Amino acid sequence: GNSVTQMEGPVTLSEEAFLTINCTYTATGYPSLFWYVQYPGEGLQLLLKATKADDKGSNKGFEATYRKETTSFHLEKGSVQVSDSAVYFCALSVGTGNQFYFGTGTSLTVIP
Amino acid sequence: NAGVTQTPKFQVLKTGQSMTLQCAQDMNHNSMYWYRQDPGMGLRLIYYSASEGTTDKGEVPNGYNVSRLNKREFSLRLESAAPSQTSVYFCASSESLGTYEQYFGPGTRLTVT
Numbered sequence: 001g002n003s004v005t006q007m008e009g010p011v012t013l014s015e016e017a018f019l020t021i022n023c024t025y026t027a028t029g030y031p032s033l034f035w036y037v038q039y040p041g042e043g044l045q046l047l048l049k050a051t052k053a054d055d056k057g058s059n060k061g062f063e064a065t066y067r068k069e070t071t072s073f074h075l076e077k078g079s080v081q082v083s084d085s086a087v088y089f090c091a092l093s094v095g096t097g098n099q100f101y102f103g104t105g106t107s108l109t110v111i112p
Numbered sequence: 113n114a115g116v117t118q119t120p121k122f123q124v125l126k127t128g129q130s131m132t133l134q135c136a137q138d139m140n141h142n143s144m145y146w147y148r149q150d151p152g153m154g155l156r157l158i159y160y161s162a163s164e165g166t167t168d169k170g171e172v173p174n175g176y177n178v179s180r181l182n183k184r185e186f187s188l189r190l191e192s193a194a195p196s197q198t199s200v201y202f203c204a205s206s207e208s209l210g211t212y213e214q215y216f217g218p219g220t221r222l223t224v225t
Contacts, residue, residue, distance in 0.1 A: 034213070043116070043202055043216035044155075089154065093210060100214060104154040 002027045006090045006103035013080055013110050021075040021106045023064075023090035031092040033057075033066050033073040034100070038087045047075075047088070080110045114138050116217035118203050124223045125193045133188040133220050135203030143206045144186035145170075145214065146178060148199040155202065161186055162209050193224045 007022040025031065032051045036044040048057030053068035062077045073090060090103040116137045125131055137144065142163045147155040157170030161180040175197060177189045186205075190197060201220045206212040 043218045046213050102154040104152055
C-alpha cells in the first residue's frame, strides 16, 4: 500500500540552527512527493514538491531530495527563523489515484 | 484571490444535531476534497469529487454526506453529529486528481458535545 512516515515531534530549535525532518514512504508505483506547511490557525500550504527520483524541491530556504533508493524525502533548512514555527506534513500522491497520503505532521518551534 | 474558502470557521453542535460545512473555490479546479485533521493522525480523506457531478468515499466516510453543487462548491453534511466527529475539517481543491498540488481552505473547527 501507500503510506508516509515522518519523524515525531515536537521539535524545538534555536534560531539559526539546522533543521532536518525525516520522511520515508512506501508506494505502489512512482509517487510524487510533497512537503506542506501549516501555520497556526491556517490551512495547509504547499512548501515544495518533487515528481521524480533525484529531483530536489526547494522554496523559502527549505530543500528536500527525492531518494528512490532509500524511499526518503527529508526536509532540510540551513538556518531556521522564528517565522518557520509551524507544523510540517510530508505527503505522497501516486499516478491518477484519488488521494494524497499525509504523514502525521511534525511540529516545529523556533525560539529566539 | 480568495482561493478556497470555508464557512463557518467555528461551530459547536450538540449530539444528534445536523449541519452543513460549505466550501467554495475560485481557481476553476475540477477536483475537490474534504479532510478531517485529528491530533496525531494527520489528515484523513472523508470524501472527494473528481469532477462536477461525481463524488466518492475516502478513508473515513461514515457519518458524512457530500454534495458537489457545481464546479465551485462542495459541501459536507453531518446528519446526526457525534462527539467522535469533533475535529478540524479542511476543504481542498486541485486541478485534477492525481499528483496535482492541492490547495487548502482555512479550516472549520467543529466541537460536538
